[in-house]
Amino acid sequence: MKFLQSFYLNNRFFLVIIGIVLLFALGFIVQALVGIAKIALLVLGVLCIIDLLLIYGTRNGLKGARSANEKLSNGDENKIQLHIQNHYSFLTFLKIIDEIPHQFQIRNFLFQTTLEPRTNKTLEYKLRPVKRGEYKFGALNVYISTKIGFIARRYRFAQQQMIPVYPSYLQMRKYELLAISNRLTEAGIKKIRRVGHNQEFEQIKEYVQGDDMRTINWKATARRNNLMVNHYQDEKSQQVYCIVDKGRVMKMPFEQMSLLDYAINASLVISSIAMNKDDKAGLITFNRQIESILPARKGLAQMQSILEVLYKQNTAFKESNFEKLYITLKRKIKHRSLIILFTNFESESALTRQLPYLKAIAGNHLLLVVLFENTELRSLLEAPAYSTEEVYLKTIAEKFDFEKRLIVKELRKCGVHAVLSTPQSLTVNTINKYLEFKSRGLI
Structure with missing residues (x-):
């Protein structure tokens, strides 16, 4: 069952099948095309087996993960990152579909990229929530194909991840x-x-050039025989x-x-x-x-x-x-x-x-x-x-x-x-x- 759930046929396979069917149909008019159609069908079968062995020959050929902040900021662009690791020994062609929370109503999310053998790649996109609450992400679906491109294998990661959306932190x-x-x-x-003197008294200190003359404390000045001013701090x-x-x-x-x-x-x-x-x-x-x-x-x-x-x-x-x-x-x-x-x-x-x-x-x-x-x-x-x-x-x-x-x-x-x-x-x-x-x- 796991194999059937992860097994997909690409559009290239169906296009080739259509071409072979047309060759068989034209074979009723030109007999030589029937032989070509049979050879093409045989080649298709061999390539599909090779494609299947390449993709499923490695048990865990691909690793993926979704990373985001512990909470999303409401009304702001929030960064979401997708991390993909390729453990295959050949160049892979990837289609990445992230199941975004239903609140965003995004139905056409798709990344298409390639990944060199035994390398990593990080993809990034942004989401802008407009309502607070719990946002549930589905699975991160990665479809992998080879250069042959007839068969795709689906990997699923980071299923049922919940991230709350908070006020705009x-x-x-x-x-x-x-x-x-x-x-x-x-x-x-x-x-x-700042205007006025709406300040709290802090201390009395000696007058220095630049102090406000209106803050002179005349009683302290008389006692010390030296100009003293009141020093204030902001309330x-x-x-x-x-x-x-x-x-x-x-x-x-x-x-x-x-x-x-x-x-x-x-x-x-x-x-x-x-x-x-x-x-x-x-x-x-x-x-x-x-x-x-x-x-x-x-x-x-x-x-x-x-x-x-x-x-x-x-x-x-x-x-x-x-x-x-x-x-x-x-x-x-x-x-x-x-x-x-x-x-x-x-x-x-x-x-x-x-x-x-x-x-x-x-x-x-x-x-x-x-x-x-x-x-x-x-x-x-x-x-x-x-x-x-x-x-x-x-x-x-x-x-x-x-x-x-x-x-x-x-x-x-x-x-x-x-x-x-x-x-x-x-x-x-x-x-x-x-x-x-x-x-x-x-x-």
Whole structure:
């Protein structure tokens, strides 16, 4: 049975058979062709036996393996490598089919290559998942043929390999490296000059040229008979909470990813940046109920906890309860913190229902509401209109686009900071706002 399961006939074999059948058919007209057809059939049989012996003469002539990261990064290009080892003593022709998880809907995956005797080869391809969860790979199928090319033998490796897809940790690592090396501007992060004196007192020291004259401590100067200045350090360990709305408004898709996944990826990155800035990062997710609460802390263990919590989040198809969110924040977070709320309002009436709770939250904390710009509407607005129907659609799109900007204006008028961002630029725009708050000394 194992032999039959691994035994395949190539297209070359069937083409030759068709040619021989045609020779036999033409033999009814030209008798000499019958003899040629018989010789061709005999040669085909001999070559098939030789081909069979070459391929099956070595018990384990081929080794294969699939390698990837322990987890894939959602929304990013993830590298998958296929390692092939040839133990045959002749040149082999390979067709490689990897059974990719059904979520990708890739039906035409095929590598064709050759492999010299007793050599190795590594092939590489990339996958971009757009949804978190468990992704199951099937078998790595390698079909091997010789130069004769009539028969193929199938090898199967790495069967039933499961790899989870987590929030975009590749994006998080990229921003971490840029933050550590002070190169965040390369990713579009604005370099904002710190203003004011929102700093913590550290010590009194002697004045040196270049110190700010406004920090002179006159009492210490009188005691020491020498100019003394107060030395400050930047405020640290402020609390930054990312709050992710999991209601129905976050189910809307853009470039195959839902708004919830964009918000989750941005939450992971902003938490990492906050910790690099010596702040504490926390997380809350909610819809009709408060789903997850992760108190603000620092450290690698906290970052791993945030990653694990975000991995398990799913969108609900119900209206989110902002009243319960306000009550939870009132009870659970006692100190003034930066609250970054990822949500979406498509109409002014939707905002009006939740505005009292947002204003109440902003009264106790520094609240930043992150809203999503509908890029499909933007592309429709920029396209020319040639018919009455297109003019009508464009007018409706302008109404929705204008209403979205009114929502942002209304939030700011009520003392709530707001960011309107495209899903693709969400992470960069949120980080810029966080750094702006730090520079202005708001947190």
